[in-house]
Amino acid sequence: MNIDGKAWRTIWLEPEGRSVGVIDQTLLPHHFTTRSLASVEAAAAAIRTMVVRGAPLIGVTGAYGLMLALQADPSDASLAAAFEQLNATRPTAVNLRWALERVRDRVQPLPPAQRAEAAQREAAAIADEDVAMCEAIGEHGLAVFQRLAAARPPERQGQPFQVLTHCNAGWLATVDWGTALAPIYKAHRAGLNLHVWVDETRPRNQGASLTAYELGREGVPHTVIVDNAGGHLMQHGQVDAVIVGTDRTTRRGDVCNKIGTYLKALAAHDNGVPFYVALPASTIDWSLDDGVAEIPIEARSPEEVTAIQGRVLAGPAAGELASVQLTPDGSPGFNPGFDVTPARLVTALITERGVSPATEAGLRGLYGHG
Numbered sequence: 001m002n003i004d005g006k007a008w009r010t011i012w013l014e015p016e017g018r019s020v021g022v023i024d025q026t027l028l029p030h031h032f033t034t035r036s037l038a039s040v041e042a043a044a045a046a047i048r049t050m051v052v053r054g055a056p057l058i059g060v061t062g063a064y065g066l067m068l069a070l071q072a073d074p075s076d077a078s079l080a081a082a083f084e085q086l087n088a089t090r091p092t093a094v095n096l097r098w099a100l101e102r103v104r105d106r107v108q109p110l111p112p113a114q115r116a117e118a119a120q121r122e123a124a125a126i127a128d129e130d131v132a133m134c135e136a137i138g139e140h141g142l143a144v145f146q147r148l149a150a151a152r153p154p155e156r157q158g159q160p161f162q163v164l165t166h167c168n169a170g171w172l173a174t175v176d177w178g179t180a181l182a183p184i185y186k187a188h189r190a191g192l193n194l195h196v197w198v199d200e201t202r203p204r205n206q207g208a209s210l211t212a213y214e215l216g217r218e219g220v221p222h223t224v225i226v227d228n229a230g231g232h233l234m235q236h237g238q239v240d241a242v243i244v245g246t247d248r249t250t251r252r253g254d255v256c257n258k259i260g261t262y263l264k265a266l267a268a269h270d271n272g273v274p275f276y277v278a279l280p281a282s283t284i285d286w287s288l289d290d291g292v293a294e295i296p297i298e299a300r301s302p303e304e305v306t307a308i309q310g311r312v313l314a315g316p317a318a319g320e321l322a323s324v325q326l327t328p329d330g331s332p333g334f335n336p337g338f339d340v341t342p343a344r345l346v347t348a349l350i351t352e353r354g355v356s357p358a359t360e361a362g363l364r365g366l367y368g369h370g
Ligand code: MRU
Pocket: 053, 054, 055, 056, 093, 166, 167, 168, 169, 170, 173, 174, 178, 179, 180, 206, 244, 245, 246, 247, 257, 258, 337
């Protein structure tokens, strides 16, 4: 997608072939800075500290991380250690394990001398496939939006089609296009008059900082709202559809996404607002059924709750990034990173293969396996 007229992906192999470039997402929206990851340790740290984040992008970073490990040492022991190190960085998004297994299974049968190059090819293939899957999600989602927009009552036809999204499931969360935001970009480019309500997404504010940044750069009309505003907007007919991404989808269609997604699904259900979840195949965990019981939820630092980062508005430090404390000294914080929305609250899944009910039969109908 575009930053100041230049097309970017979120991750790329540097020309010398021994390091990987990424955009530092901890500094957005205030600073656009790239970083070079030159070792498996650097790749693991980038995932853990959320320099890169979003389920598909974590997966691609993990894949390139294995390449970096094998460039340094192509032995079986190095491969196994790097797999474990990368897989332990973040527990919820299944794309990470999926991508690591794919690279490991590709390179393990090869003589050590051939492994790094094979890992590079596989990581690049995963990245390219992610772009293609996200663009296809965008096309299928565009058709959904066009149908919903056309079905609105005559008095609403002249008004913007109102979409609400939570967290960041845009191009910054993937390699390009995004999952939940891909249909929004496609719709905007197709000339659909639409407006996006962007949940700020406390505690890390991926909506306020990343989704708003992306939409602004692409010229998509949007408004940032506090996480608690969505239900009110739905009650007053100001949301035509909700669309979110997912970090792990069980075979029966339960979806695990950024904390707070479940509450949006409940509000949407209560107000008859369609609730869509956009995902590529790499996000489906066919081994799991009941998402609430079975998906591991990342426990993040309480400091993300008790403090907040932003740009200083005034005074001697104006313009600098700073963290400020929100809570009284001594008040503990609790910070589960994700929650699970049961399939019964999901209107449909929008995948690269088409739109399906959030059911095992629906997913198997699209993918035909398990
Ligand atoms: O903690 P994050 O920022 O990695 O969480 C990201 C999300 O929850 C996204 O919605 C999800 O990864 C789907 S991204 C296409």
